[in-house]
Amino acid sequence: MPELPDVECFKMYLDDTSLHQEIVATEVPDPGILDGISARPFQMCLQGESMEATSRHGKFLFVHLKSPPCLVLHFGMTGYLDYARSNELPKHARVVFRFAGNGRLAYVCQRKLGRVTITDDREAFLQSHQLGPDALDEQLTDRGLAERFAGRRSAIKSAMMDQSMLAGVGNIYADEILFQAGIAPHRRVFELDDQAWRTIFRAMHRVLQTAIRKGAEVSRFPPTYLLRRRGQDGPCPKCNRQLKTTRLGGRRTCFCPHCQQ
Template identity: 40%
Template sequence: MPELPDVEVYRRRLEGGALHRAVAGVHVAAPDLLQGTSPQGLGRALNGRSFTAARRHGKYLFAVHDGDGALVLHFGMSGVLVTVSAKDEAPDYTRCVVEFTDGGRLAYSAPRKLGLIALAGSVEEFIRDRDLGPDALGLDADTLERLASGRRGGIKSWLMDQGTMAGIGNVYSDEILFQAGIHPRRAVKALEQAGFEGLQGAMDKALHGAIEAAAEPARMPADFLLPHRHDGGHCPSCGTALEHLQAAGRTAWHCPRCQRD
């Protein structure tokens, strides 16, 4: 379930391990993941180039290269990005590999092929074309208020709407609502009374906390919902058995005591 924190971890991995190395070739094992290009097109765009920057917007990762463009990666719900040394094996379900001239590789692995691999002229152009909202990391309370104004409907689907803000999916919308003490069925309108500072703080805590934990549930702060978000899980704050309901077509886990309807 790569959402903003997971993709930020991949971004740092890309930045720390795959910049300024010449691309020797690109191998695509799952061409159906390519959108708007082909294995040959990817090769033409990337061969001989080097990645110069790793950027992220929402759940999209951009490997910007020195040929005035970017490789775009989206991870669907099961994708991972790893760097692999010359002598190591790429992971199972590797769908695309960028090979560098030094023998090292960048591997995109995804058991469920729900992600996408594409090329973009620029990060900004891609964001515009996809109608993505501002990145969810670092939004201030005033911006949240502006994004909520005139919005009808549920708060969970609003948080997950990539056109409103980019990066939050089912898992982290649950975490944010838990940290904010807001029931998943509440309307966006209810935020007007509560104020946006609380939501802003919850978003900051959930997203930054998860990134600091490298998006690994086992390393997350003790008061995070995420590690308990399963059958038989209990609220880390009050111990009440967690419940789930359907909201915005997704399973919304919450604490019935801490998140009042």
């Protein structure tokens, strides 16, 4: 479920495997994954190019080529990258970049909810997709966050997941951040005071950075993390009482009624 930490790890993976190699061919086994461009012109854009640098905003990964436009990857809920030197492709490979020297990078997406496209202008792309600031943007402060959310009536969890408010947090990490902050997911935005915003903001940073450091692998997360027990309706990792699973805004939501108020 690629959210900010997962995409950050994909970015590092791409940086480690795929930079500065000439793209000799691009295969698009499933053109439906392309957004606003058909296979032929997409392939033309990449022919002879090379991936020179990457950047991330929220759940979007931008791959800057030797010359514009720039490649944009979104992973939906099942997308990931796979680099190898072999001819075999993983199941559900939707786009494959072949490099000089036998390497290839596959964009894999089982459920086809992800999208691949290109853009000449990264900032314009962010604007047109109405993306809020990245959750780890260094310019972002707890006050800035509170101000962006001001006037909203929705539950804090739904607000955090709104990519036009804040980019990068999804269903999974929203649960973890609110658990670490000790704030109940159904609390309304307007009920939160400065203290609560500060707590949420700090928890957000701590959780996202910890997740990145652990390669976004839940099994490596600290034992006090909710995600390790999520979905099992087991005991709370902090107070040992029963966790609760409900629905909020149509999304599965897991929290501890005792630790989160």
